[in-house]
Amino acid sequence: MKKKYMLIILVSLILGILIGIVFRDYKANKNDYISKDDLIKKEKKVTSKSIKKLRKEKENLDSQIENLNKEYNDLDKVKKVQKLKEILSYTDVKGKGLTLKIDAIDEKTGNISNFIDYNKILINIINELKINGSKYISINEQRINQYSEVVLAGSHININSTPIAPPYEIKCIGDIEKLTNYMNKGSGYLKNIQSNYPIKVDLKINDDIVINKLAISNKLKYMEDEEDNIRGK
Template sequence: MKNKYISMIILAILLGVLIGIQFKSSYQEKFQLSFVDRQFVGDINAIKKENAELKRKLDTLNENLKFIEKNTIVNDIEKGLKEQVDSLKLILGYLDVKGPGMTIKIDTKEEVNLGFVMEEKKILISLINEIRIYGGEVISINNQRITPYSEVTLAGNHININSTPIAQPYEIKIIGDIEKLNRYINKGNVLIDTMINMYDLNVDITSSKELIIYKAEREKKTRYVRNIEDM
């Protein structure tokens, strides 16, 4: 009986030791897994933080890109509008212009009123319109800028341009496509031949690498130079 009691005590002790070892083993395993989990979670959080930072930078870059694109569009629109305004100012004669061109000087050999000759056959009007067709972009006559508002009329015994009387000789300055203008002038120009051979006028033509045609002095009411086809 005593031996049996002793055996039971020893078995209980052994069971206690085994249970203790098991609990210790489980605790250590749980502790080790917890550490690995914490390290894994830490890595995930670091990646999330890095992704959040990258997303913030990406959002900033996208905003900057939108700003740049918007400003580029605005600048392009402003540039286009400015070009349109400058082109309109050029057409209306509101700008001084410098560039290659030519000068046509017309005078009489005798004491003849050049204004009467020019108005009778509409030579000056026809010449202006042809010059425009054949490369003339900016034109002036005796420093009077020719614009869509210009009138070229006989007033008494002289020609008026922009309501300003001009005296002979007539000096026509042209800025534009110089090669095209030279071809127009030198290919048996009917108007120039008529002035020289039929009306015995002096016509002197010179080309220039640089001419200056000044802007119109003041605005005029809308009156267009008549087209050659209307004559």
């Protein structure tokens, strides 16, 4: 009887221990599940914040791109206006180029304006310089563009409605290689006018030429056409 009682106590003790172990494991597993749930919730929260942050950064980038596009468009307009100013000679220019000086061969010759204008010598020289690399040209500090008038007015020549007198100094800026080649090989036209008229022409390459902008406004008869041409480029 005593042995049976002891056996029951031993079995009860073992069962109690087993129940305690099972309960402890259950509690531990439950805590693990709770911890995992919390971890998942935290990860979702962090992920959600990251997504919001990325969206905000994307919005900022989109805004920056839009601003850059506006700035680019504004810069493009500025470039077009600047190009138009150059075409109309409203800006000073500086660079390498060529200078020509046309004068009477001696003091006895007197005023050379009449036959210079009659034979369109200045206009012909301007055209020849353009063909040979000149981009910007002035005569006696008068800027030449497509609106410039070179005409005889009494005993002198007018350019841009401004009287000029000999000697005529022509400055041009442009492709220095072409201009140098033009000077070195010699111009048939310049040789011809020096052979037929009492004038002399001196040419010189210059690395530091300044051509000033027009002092007066152009007669902008074709202003709209020029603006349209620039927009099309």
